[in-house]
Amino acid sequence: MEPKIGVYICHCGSNIAGTVDVEKVAEYARGLPSVVVSRDYKFMCSDPGQDLIKKDIKELGVNRVVVASCSPQMHEPTFRRAVQDGGLNPYYFEMANIREHCSWVTESRKEATDKAKALVSAAVRRVFYHQPLENKEVPVHPDTLIVGGGIAGIQAALEIANSGHKVYLVEREPSIGGHMMQLDKTFPTLDCSACILTPKMSMVGAHPQIELLAYCEVDNVSGYVGNFRVKIRKKARYVDTTKCNGCGTCMTKCPVKVDSEFDEKLAKRKAIYTPFAQAVPNVTTIDREHCTYFLKGKCRACEKFCERNAVNFEQEDEVMDIEVGNIILTTGFKIFDPSAIKEYGYGRYDNVLTSLEFERMVNSAGPTMGHIQLKNGQEPQSIAIIHCVGSRDEKYHEYCSRVCCMYAMKFAHLLLEHVHGCTVYEFYIDIRSFGKGYEEFYNRVQKEGTVFFRGRPGEVTDVAQTPEEKGKLIVQFEDTLVGKQRRQPVDMVILCSGIEAQTDAADVAHKFNISLGKENFFTEKHPKLDPVATMTDGIFIAGCCQGPRDIPDTVAQASAAAARVLALINKGKVEIEADTAFIDEARCSGCRICNLMCPYTAISYIEKDKVSRINEALCKGCGTCVAACPSGAITHKHFTNDQINAELEGILV
Amino acid sequence: MGDNAQTTFLDEVAALPACGKISECIQCGVCSGSCTTATHWEYPPRKVIAMVRSGLKDELLKSNSIWFCVSCYLCTARCPRDIKPASIVHGLESIALKEGYKPPTKTTTMYKTFSESIVNNGRIYEFGFMFKYYLQTNPLAALKMLPTALNLLAHKRMPLTPKKVKGKADLRIIINKLSAGGGK
Numbered sequence: 131m132e133p134k135i136g137v138y139i140c141h142c143g144s145n146i147a148g149t150v151d152v153e154k155v156a157e158y159a160r161g162l163p164s165v166v167v168s169r170d171y172k173f174m175c176s177d178p179g180q181d182l183i184k185k186d187i188k189e190l191g192v193n194r195v196v197v198a199s200c201s202p203q204m205h206e207p208t209f210r211r212a213v214q215d216g217g218l219n220p221y222y223f224e225m226a227n228i229r230e231h232c233s234w235v236t237e238s239r240k241e242a243t244d245k246a247k248a249l250v251s252a253a254v255r256r257v258f259y260h261q262p263l264e265n266k267e268v269p270v271h272p273d274t275l276i277v278g279g280g281i282a283g284i285q286a287a288l289e290i291a292n293s294g295h296k297v298y299l300v301e302r303e304p305s306i307g308g309h310m311m312q313l314d315k316t317f318p319t320l321d322c323s324a325c326i327l328t329p330k331m332s333m334v335g336a337h338p339q340i341e342l343l344a345y346c347e348v349d350n351v352s353g354y355v356g357n358f359r360v361k362i363r364k365k366a367r368y369v370d371t372t373k374c375n376g377c378g379t380c381m382t383k384c385p386v387k388v389d390s391e392f393d394e395k396l397a398k399r400k401a402i403y404t405p406f407a408q409a410v411p412n413v414t415t416i417d418r419e420h421c422t423y424f425l426k427g428k429c430r431a432c433e434k435f436c437e438r439n440a441v442n443f444e445q446e447d448e449v450m451d452i453e454v455g456n457i458i459l460t461t462g463f464k465i466f467d468p469s470a471i472k473e474y475g476y477g478r479y480d481n482v483l484t485s486l487e488f489e490r491m492v493n494s495a496g497p498t499m500g501h502i503q504l505k506n507g508q509e510p511q512s513i514a515i516i517h518c519v520g521s522r523d524e525k526y527h528e529y530c531s532r533v534c535c536m537y538a539m540k541f542a543h544l545l546l547e548h549v550h551g552c553t554v555y556e557f558y559i560d561i562r563s564f565g566k567g568y569e570e571f572y573n574r575v576q577k578e579g580t581v582f583f584r585g586r587p588g589e590v591t592d593v594a595q596t597p598e599e600k601g602k603l604i605v606q607f608e609d610t611l612v613g614k615q616r617r618q619p620v621d622m623v624i625l626c627s628g629i630e631a632q633t634d635a636a637d638v639a640h641k642f643n644i645s646l647g648k649e650n651f652f653t654e655k656h657p658k659l660d661p662v663a664t665m666t667d668g669i670f671i672a673g674c675c676q677g678p679r680d681i682p683d684t685v686a687q688a689s690a691a692a693a694r695v696l697a698l699i700n701k702g703k704v705e706i707e708a709d710t711a712f713i714d715e716a717r718c719s720g721c722r723i724c725n726l727m728c729p730y731t732a733i734s735y736i737e738k739d740k741v742s743r744i745n746e747a748l749c750k751g752c753g754t755c756v757a758a759c760p761s762g763a764i765t766h767k768h769f770t771n772d773q774i775n776a777e778l779e780g781i782l783v
Numbered sequence: 784m785g786d787n788a789q790t791t792f793l794d795e796v797a798a799l800p801a802c803g804k805i806s807e808c809i810q811c812g813v814c815s816g817s818c819t820t821a822t823h824w825e826y827p828p829r830k831v832i833a834m835v836r837s838g839l840k841d842e843l844l845k846s847n848s849i850w851f852c853v854s855c856y857l858c859t860a861r862c863p864r865d866i867k868p869a870s871i872v873h874g875l876e877s878i879a880l881k882e883g884y885k886p887p888t889k890t891t892t893m894y895k896t897f898s899e900s901i902v903n904n905g906r907i908y909e910f911g912f913m914f915k916y917y918l919q920t921n922p923l924a925a926l927k928m929l930p931t932a933l934n935l936l937a938h939k940r941m942p943l944t945p946k947k948v949k950g951k952a953d954l955r956i957i958i959n960k961l962s963a964g965g966g967k
Contacts, residue, residue, distance in 0.1 A: 522863055525863065559811040585811065586811035589817060608821070615821040
């Protein structure tokens with residue numbers, strides 16, 4: 131079939147036509163070899179624009195199409211569809227980017243026009259060599275893996291499971307619940323955090339469509355959208371979860387006391403424990419690092435007293451393999467460790483607390499049963515709350531953690547409620563109360579009598595300069611609205627530690643083959659228009675693993691990620707691009723270099739034929755093997771040598 | 784910015800060494816909250832930065848503010864935007880001196896006589912330097928230092944003639960380079 135090329139130059143309103151002389155480019159294209167028609171049009175992506183292409187295919191017998199317009203990221207699918215509707219194979223199409231690569235970045239009209247001509251000439255010469263290719267469809271496995279059992283993971287799991295599809299929810303701690311479970315009240319409505327979370331947790335625990343894999347970690351992920359294979363390691367709890375009913379006898383008998391992670395080390399737990407009373411699953415776990423039996427070889431008190439014979443010291447880690455179609459990562463965050471900021475004295479002064487420590491202290495189920503108290507047991511009469519600790523600071527985290535202003539004001543409210551007659555000072559830089567009902571909450575705590583000082587404190591010290599300061603912690607700061615340096619003596623200081631990425635975020639990103647942004651948060655596919663997808667198809671993200679956010683935003687994002695997964699499950703199949711690599715077996719020497727290079731493990735060596743072969747469903751078309759093959763036996767479909775050489779030639783003539 | 788735009792006070796300060804990030808200040812006040820002498824300043828360090836940005840040059844340079852900096856650099860160590868307030872304050876001192884503002888403290892004389900000694904000898908020459916300093920400020924105050932001076936002399940800790948470093952020509956090159964950078 132003799133190539134007959136149609137060329138279409140888009141004005142994109144004035145985006146292209148404002149800088150590029152589109153008529154001249156169209157005229158130039160008319161003179162190129164094999165071009166039978168060349169037009170310019172205001173908006174090629176509009177219906178009439180696409181109709182031009184279809185009409186020329188039918189009436190003029192055009193069988194290759196070049197559109198010079200914007201980036202293929204946006205409209206390549208649009209034009210491929212138009213070409214297909216016109217009756218051609220969609221791969222008989224090439225796009226020249228004369229907007230992002232030309233009109234937007236070139237000032238001179240002449241230079242822009244010349245560059246547009248070169249890009250069009252390259253596309254025309256390339257499309258000459260295009261071959262018809264067929265996209266492949268692969269089925270989508272209907273099960274989903276969710277990694278992280280905080281509020282984001284719980285929300286997403288319930289959304290998907292409630293539609294009747296199976297979910298594996300992996301959590302590395304002994305219980306789901308995450309950070310939200312540690313919080314006392316939630317701003318701005320002051321709902322009790324545990325009261326609104328635990329019903330969801332028990333729904334997860336009881337849901338027939340959710341397989342809860344607590345105290346498990348993902349070891350390995352392979353495969354691609356619709357067809358992931360995941361290895362999950364069930365860490366040994368040394369307790370048979372099918373027998374344990376969470377009665378707690380073992381916990382009362384265990385002689386070892388360990389700092390409770392859940393209570394931010396303000397209380398003790400036993401070496402056999404559940405992190406908190408409402409744990410899901412409600413089974414105990416032995417902390418091997420602290421258990422007397424594991425350390426000294428005797429004790430086994432828990433085993434003796436367990437009526438159901440659930441304790442099993444011989445248990446080992448187990449690895450299970452699962453297949454899923456989609457994955458949602460909801461791996462959460464950790465809080466900034468303020469001991470890095472020496473001048474605030476965390477770790478040095480008894481009564482300097484982090485925000486999470488205060489959450490536990492103010493909680494009625496917490497280590498002090500909700501009594502606010504100093505290390506010596508007395509009630510504080512004055513409390514300083516310092517905002518932006520580790521946030522909005524180039525030395526630690528440049529970003530705003532988005533939740534501290536609001537929880538700091540929640541603290542002020544709770545303090546005034548719990549400690550009669552106390553004074554609360556908020557040391558802030560800017561109050562960021564942007565959510566629904568947030569500014570109103572700010573107003574509420576102002577009315578309640580909280581004192582607001584605008585100024586980031588320089589230091590917290592116990593060195594008194596006056597008799598009133600004796601025995602107190604002194605916050606030295608500038609009251610910036612007055613313009614004076616001042617010292618405020620208080621009994622207790624709460625540091626509003628910011629949100630930061632999990633320590634192992636980079637490992638997780640590597641394991642799931644997604645990208646990490648600045649400060650180790652996972653990168654979304656598009657910051658505005660695709661905030662829950664990643665650059666890896668079939669892997670979605672939600673919650674604080676993507677960046678600091680509050681509970682309402684996290685829940686919204688988790689539901690959005692679930693909706694994206696359900697769309698794929700519903701459709702039941704995904705289309706895989708046809709531009710994969712292909713091995714000419716006659717030329718393959720069987721050296722296996724490509725086997726090792728392939729990042730998707732798509733190439734395997736066929737022993738009986740002594741050649742390598744590519745699994746097209748796994749191949750992502752990255753081209754690594756093509757470059758690596760010493761025999762030149764591998765061709766990348768849609769990126770053949772002929773096509774690339776022609777394109778280069780087109781630019782150079 | 785067009786070529787006709789006038790150089791503002793902010794531009795002038797931002798062009799000084801280590802002062803280029805002044806427009807990124809978020810006015811959090813950690814500099815003033817950390818400053819060891821801020822209670823003596825008419826305008827605390829944070830406000831000094833705000834005044835530069837507002838172009839209140841005369842009002843600022845007439846005040847006592849910038850002259851109280853003792854170069855402890857706590858502001859600079861703690862600044863969340865790496866503004867380097869201490870460098871800005873020292874930059875303002877040099878602008879003030881060039882434009883004839885009279886410093887309200889003796890610090891400048893101390894700096895000047897101290898650095899003269901370094902420039903001339905390559906190291907500190909205590910006897911000459913203190914002699915000059917008291918001569919320019921208050922010669923009678925030198926009497927208070929007499930017991931210390933005698934003690935130092937007795938222990939041969941204060942030579943009466945300057946000791947010079949080797950390679951004074953190289954030192955001169957270094958100093959010229961520093962001076963060209965604006966640090967006088």
